[in-house]
Amino acid sequence: MSRILLLEDDLSLINGLSFAFQKAGYALDVARTIQEADRIWRDGEYDLLVLDVTLPDGSGFEVCKKVRKVSSVPIIFLTASDAETSIIMGLDIGGDDYITKPFKLAVLMSRINAILRRSQHFQQAPGELCSNGITLQLLEGRAYRDGVPLELTAAEYKLLRLFMEHPDMILSAEQIMGKLWDCRGNFVDGNTLAVYIRRLRAKIEDDPAKPTRIATVRRMGYKWNAGGGLE
Template sequence: MTDKPSKILIVEDDLALNQGLVLSLKNDSYTTLPVFSIKEAREQLANSIFDLIVLDVNLPDGNGLELCQEIRRRSAVPIIFLTANDMEMDVVVGLESGGDDYITKPFSLAILRARIAALLRRSLSESPDRIKIDAFTFDFDQMVFLKGEDELTLSKTEQKLLKLLLTNRGSTVTRALLLEKVWGDSMDFVDENALSVTIRRLRRKLEDNSSKPVYIQTVYGLGYTWAVK
């Protein structure tokens, strides 16, 4: 498992509160990215993968509940709502829209930090290096990959790409992000077709019919996703 700090997107239009959250979470060794509108949040979500989102409900260019529903159509990333709306029905609507937790303002930073830590622990415990999906067993620690009882031989590049898709299954991972995470510093020297070629190789090894993939699906104009069935 990686020791890389968890990355948190903060979507809050109140400048003082946003800055306070960044400072507080930095003290807990999280990496934070602060934005102040739905538009900025969408831009960041299109280009980066986050471990958790802190999301205000009332934003200047829209409703955080609707953004949450939009995110949920492609990702299971933990989401904590921040809002001044403290009626019971507001909490229910927030949770039903896909939020994992709901904190009303004013709130204790200590409580928020504790809830973030709890959600991240739960999220990480659900994403081990050993993943079983349908007939597949993917053990990235032991580098053993099975389809039923048949062992699959995957290159290091294929393993990196597969793990990134699996740990973000149900989410669209952009081509740019896949290139950055899989090829890293050498991406500037990688042929532009390298990603497409690696995806084709993975499909041939994993899919029953690589021309009609069930698991590794193309999201046209964006990237790829491991489809959640």
């Protein structure tokens, strides 16, 4: 049974989600403040965190940052804040998904199920990926370029991992967004994805203006060149 920690201060929403999660077979713990979440997080192990952003004693972003220092547990932000800056920040600091209120319960449950499936798949994956001078240590969540550590955001790391897990395959923008964020263009659109790819190229390419690792395939998408060089 997967265990979920819900950080939320709206009692009516807590009651509704508690019923839905338990009906779906998930074990749920609830925190209504950041202080309570910190205590509960230290006391238990969870398969997923669902965090509100605006809490009485601070921001769910603070919890995410603390957790990411020690754990790669999946995190979903569930919040009324739909500002683009908040969405990008939530993903960049380590969030796996960002859902705005009001939301449809069926959509939330589908995203939770998808994230948990991916998390279980990653846990069963090999411990290391290597190609074209880039190495990912999957269990530690670290990336290296020619042996030198790379400073990647959580979103950049996930994007790089997705490419390296599909070497020499063309991935459309829709496929990438769907696999990483389970979105259908709701908050991560093609322009935002292009920004992530540009940032990632700046860190892993010898010449970001002439990328040889992440190639753009015109009108089709992007491809990880496992062997290097342009075709």
